[in-house]
Amino acid sequence: MKWFSVVFGIFLAVSHLMGHVGNLNVFYEGTAGPYPVRVIIRPPGVVPGLAEITVRALGEGVNRVTVQPIKFDAGPEGAPPPDEAVQISDDKLLYSSELWLMDFGSYSVNVHLYGEKGHGTVIVPVNSIATRTLEMAASLKAILLILMILLVGGGVSVIAAAARESTFETGQQPNNAQIRRGRIAFLVGAIFCVGMLLGGRNWWSTVEAQYRANMFKPLKIESQVRLENKVRILSVNIVDDRWTSGRLPPLIPDHGKMMHMYFIRLPEFDGFAHIHPKVQSDDQFDVIVPPLPDGEYAIFADITHETGFSQTLIDTVTVPEYHPDEELLSASLERDMDDSWREIKPYRKTAQSKDVSFLEDGSTMTWLNMPDEIAIDEELEWQFRVNLSSGSPAVLEPYMGMMSHCAVLRTDGKVFVHMHPTGTISMASQMLFERQAGEMDHSMHGQMQGNENQKGTVTFPPFEFSEAGDYRIWIQVKVGGKVLSGYFDMKVNPPRT
Ligand SMILES: [Cu+2]
Numbered sequence: 226m227k228w229f230s231v232v233f234g235i236f237l238a239v240s241h242l243m244g245h246v247g248n249l250n251v252f253y254e255g256t257a258g259p260y261p262v263r264v265i266i267r268p269p270g271v272v273p274g275l276a277e278i279t280v281r282a283l284g285e286g287v288n289r290v291t292v293q294p295i296k297f298d299a300g301p302e303g304a305p306p307p308d309e310a311v312q313i314s315d316d317k318l319l320y321s322s323e324l325w326l327m328d329f330g331s332y333s334v335n336v337h338l339y340g341e342k343g344h345g346t347v348i349v350p351v352n353s354i355a356t357r358t359l360e361m362a363a364s365l366k367a368i369l370l371i372l373m374i375l376l377v378g379g380g381v382s383v384i385a386a387a388a389r390e391s392t393f394e395t396g397q398q399p400n401n402a403q404i405r406r407g408r409i410a411f412l413v414g415a416i417f418c419v420g421m422l423l424g425g426r427n428w429w430s431t432v433e434a435q436y437r438a439n440m441f442k443p444l445k446i447e448s449q450v451r452l453e454n455k456v457r458i459l460s461v462n463i464v465d466d467r468w469t470s471g472r473l474p475p476l477i478p479d480h481g482k483m484m485h486m487y488f489i490r491l492p493e494f495d496g497f498a499h500i501h502p503k504v505q506s507d508d509q510f511d512v513i514v515p516p517l518p519d520g521e522y523a524i525f526a527d528i529t530h531e532t533g534f535s536q537t538l539i540d541t542v543t544v545p546e547y548h549p550d551e552e553l554l555s556a557s558l559e560r561d562m563d564d565s566w567r568e569i570k571p572y573r574k575t576a577q578s579k580d581v582s583f584l585e586d587g588s589t590m591t592w593l594n595m596p597d598e599i600a601i602d603e604e605l606e607w608q609f610r611v612n613l614s615s616g617s618p619a620v621l622e623p624y625m626g627m628m629s630h631c632a633v634l635r636t637d638g639k640v641f642v643h644m645h646p647t648g649t650i651s652m653a654s655q656m657l658f659e660r661q662a663g664e665m666d667h668s669m670h671g672q673m674q675g676n677e678n679q680k681g682t683v684t685f686p687p688f689e690f691s692e693a694g695d696y697r698i699w700i701q702v703k704v705g706g707k708v709l710s711g712y713f714d715m716k717v718n719p720p721r722t
Contacts, residue, residue: 248690286340295658328353476531
């Protein structure tokens with residue numbers, strides 16, 4: 226099926242969405258000092274623009290919340306004073322605010338909570354990027370056009386009339402010389418006004434071109450698979466000249482890896498891997514392809530820059546046939562110990578969505594609150610439970626510091642989200658901002674990896690889909706030292722009317 230590749234190719238060409246490809250919203254759940262808290266940031270998608278911030282205290286005792294945007298390169302000293310978040314009247318635990326993100330780049334929003342147990346802070350990183358241009362409404366366009374004609378027409382007439390008649394006595398008629406002077410003034414005035422308009426247009430186009438040049442595009446990558454003694458090695462090369470010319474800040478590791486890649490077989494999503502390419506040179510990352518069937522694969526690779534800016538690199542790659550007798554020991558690199566993969570059932574658009582997924586070892590993963598139907602912009606806290614084949618709840622262990630890793634993919638490839646029970650943020654950028662702020666209580670990191678390990682459940686902070694469509698969702702957990710990957714299919718409807 227070539228359609229996916231075609232759609233995907235077009236998407237790559239025009240894509241300006243990121244991180245979470247096609248979804249800019251930031252979800253975070255963790256603790257601010259003594260207070261458990263959930264923060265949602267909805268960036269405007271234009272720069273400068275107003276970001277919407279919602280803070281929910283997950284317990285009693287909070288009576289004041291402030292929010293403050295901090296640009297990475299300006300630091301806390303260069304930040305505006307904190308803004309008071311307003312309590313939303315009928316819900317005592319919910320606060321909301323709007324913050325201006327003035328510039329392109331990496332920001333953090335520092336959320337301060339005050340109450341009975343004192344003061345707590347949490348830092349939530351957010352990318353300030355432009356992903357769209359705002360269209361002017363047709364009615365406004367029409368009004369402005371009419372005003373422009375009136376203004377220019379009126380201006381030129383005034384100039385002409387002044388030149389022709391300003392020296393008259395009342396009631397006098399203009400003579401030929403005066404009429405001619407009026408016409409010349411009309412012409413000069415018209416040329417002047419048109420010149421002003423053209424100049425204005427020129428200025429506007431320049432500003433707009435600058436904005437467009439600053440619109441977010443993920444770094445361009447090229448990927449291929451080569452064989453080394455039958456071992457399939459995937460190479461990802463960053464070929465974007467913004468990167469190769471050294472204009473972008475270097476990368477930092479996120480839970481110990483420079484790149485986190487989801488590697489998904491097309492077009493039926495029946496092969497899935499979460500792998501970690503290793504740095505070979507400034508712009509080359511290599512990884513051993515897991516023992517999955519040959520074919521076309523989609524790549525979603527998350528990286529975080531030294532400024533806290535994170536992005537997802539996307540590509541597709543053709544993978545040759547798997548050799549069961551591949552000589553892994555002779556390969557020039559090793560498989561990362563945290564790499565995981567699974568072959569699963571092909572995606573069928575028509576299939577009934579099921580809330581139980583059978584895992585590799587015979588245990589099950591149940592989506593406890595899977596809705597029959599969901600529409601975009603509806604918040605839903607996702608809850609999963611893993612049961613051993615004996616039926617008793619599994620004891621979940623952290624996998625790369627998290628109780629679970631989740632990947633959400635729309636089946637046309639246009640929306641991709643990678644998240645954890647702590648939300649959608651890059652942990653690397655959060656730690657970076659915390660270091661910059663220099664005041665954080667690092668004991669909180671223990672609690673951030675996830676919640677309620679008892680009863681084999683994991684919970685993700687409320688997620689809302691921002692685009693309708695068909696989705697496949699993968700949920701990974703670690704049980705008894707083994708990574709298990711469950712998957713679910715879900716249809717997301719347009720907004721309810
Ligand atoms: Cu993850």
